[in-house]
Amino acid sequence: MFVIPPLTTTILTPAGARRALRCEQRALMVEPADASAMQPHVPPNRIRCARRSVRRMLPSIAIAAGLPHRPGPGMAASGACGHRPS
Numbered sequence: 001m002f003v004i005p006p007l008t009t010t011i012l013t014p015a016g017a018r019r020a021l022r023c024e025q026r027a028l029m030v031e032p033a034d035a036s037a038m039q040p041h042v043p044p045n046r047i048r049c050a051r052r053s054v055r056r057m058l059p060s061i062a063i064a065a066g067l068p069h070r071p072g073p074g075m076a077a078s079g080a081c082g083h084r085p086s
Contacts, residue, residue, distance in 0.1 A: 002028045 007023040 004028070056057045 004026045006021075006025045009021050011019050011021060013019055
C-alpha cells in the first residue's frame with residue numbers, strides 16, 4: 001500500500017485574498033510489475049535521430065539565415081551585448 005499524506009497550502013487569489021487549499025490523505029493499492037511481461041529497454045539510435053532532427057530544421061535555418069537583420073527596440077544605438085560599436 002502506498003499512502004499519500006494530506007496536503008494543505010495557502011494561496012493568494014487575484015483579488016489579494018488568502019485561500020487555503022487542502023487534499024485529504026489517500027491510500028493506493030500497488031503491486032510489483034511482472035518482470036517477465038516487461039519489454040527489454042532498447043536505447044534509440046541517437047545519431048540517426050539527431051540527423052533526422054537536423055534535416056527537418058534545415059529549411060527553417062536557411063530561411064532565417066537569408067532574412068535581413070533588423071535591430072530590435074533599444075538595440076539600434078548599441079550592440080547586442082550593450083557596448084557601442086566603433
